[in-house]
Amino acid sequence: MVLTTADQPRMTQTEFIQIVMPFKDKLYRLAKRLLVSSEEAEDATQEVLMKLWAKKKGMGRYRNVEAFAMTMTKNFCLDRLKSKQSGNLKLVHSNYADETKSLQRQVEVNDSLQWVEKIMDTLPEQQKLVLQLRDIEEYSFEEIAEMLDMQPATVRVTLSRARKMVREKLVEKHNYGIR
Amino acid sequence: MELDRIERLLEKYFEAQTTKAEEQVLRDYFTGDSVAEHLEQYSAMFSFFSSAKQERFTKQVPLKTSKAYYRWISVAAVAVLVFGIYFGNQYQERREAEYAYLQTKKALGLLAQNLDRGTKKVAYLHEFEETKQKIYKNN
CATH class of the missing domain: 1.10.10.10 (Winged helix-like DNA-binding domain superfamily/Winged helix DNA-binding domain)
Structure with a gap:
């Protein structure tokens, strides 16, 4: 058996931003569609991108980073909505x-x-x-x-x-x- | 002709049978200026889709390299611990050595004192011996 250095080269911030750049607006718009408030959508998008950054080592494994990020955003926002419903909070939006x-x-x-x-x-x-x-x-x-x-x-x-x-x-x- | 085609595409559109290209045709038509009057109600829909796509995410994302940060904290903590144990041990050893020194000194002092007393007794013995000789000689 041959040992290979299959490890991905370390991803820099610039590389990460280049990957994320083309679809970050889509994440935000999806978040806003679900959460309605633009502030909450911004927070959610930020959160998702930070989660993605934390997972950057394994990012090469995902066939489609964009689809993965969209799914993450959807799940994140639905969780938010669920916890909000249980907390009996109202969605406020004026934007x-x-x-x-x-x-x-x-x-x-x-x-x-x-x-x-x-x-x-x-x-x-x-x-x-x-x-x-x-x-x-x-x-x-x-x-x-x-x-x-x-x-x-x-x-x-x-x-x-x-x-x-x-x-x-x-x-x-x-x-x-x-x- | 053109209108006919749009109407047919609309029908397909609501059955979700249109392709992306056909949907683009509809979007172009309904965001244009020459929408037939009886179809105008749909233009809001397609205009909304187009305008909704313009929204941008402008917030900055702080990308911390948190992992490296924690690693350095732990390195520093281990260093402090090792130094602490090392110097703590040294201090302990010094105190022990000092104690042993004091004990030895005390013991030696005691020895010296007793030795002194012993010598005095020997001096007595010597006196005794001299007197004894005197007595012998007188006899």
């Missing part, structure tokens, strides 16, 4: 985009975007996750299946349900606006 728009039309558009976000907040967790990962982050069904530990076919069904739910509520709102 919808507030760029000052001068035109009435833009105000309306902005308003309807916020509406979609609010609808998304009301979706069941799985639907919310799948919609986030597909329509915002544009992952493939296989990637989403890996991240959420689901069957690709189930991902498809859940996604269809989520999209239809958003449509339904949007139509409700639309009709209400016309009347």
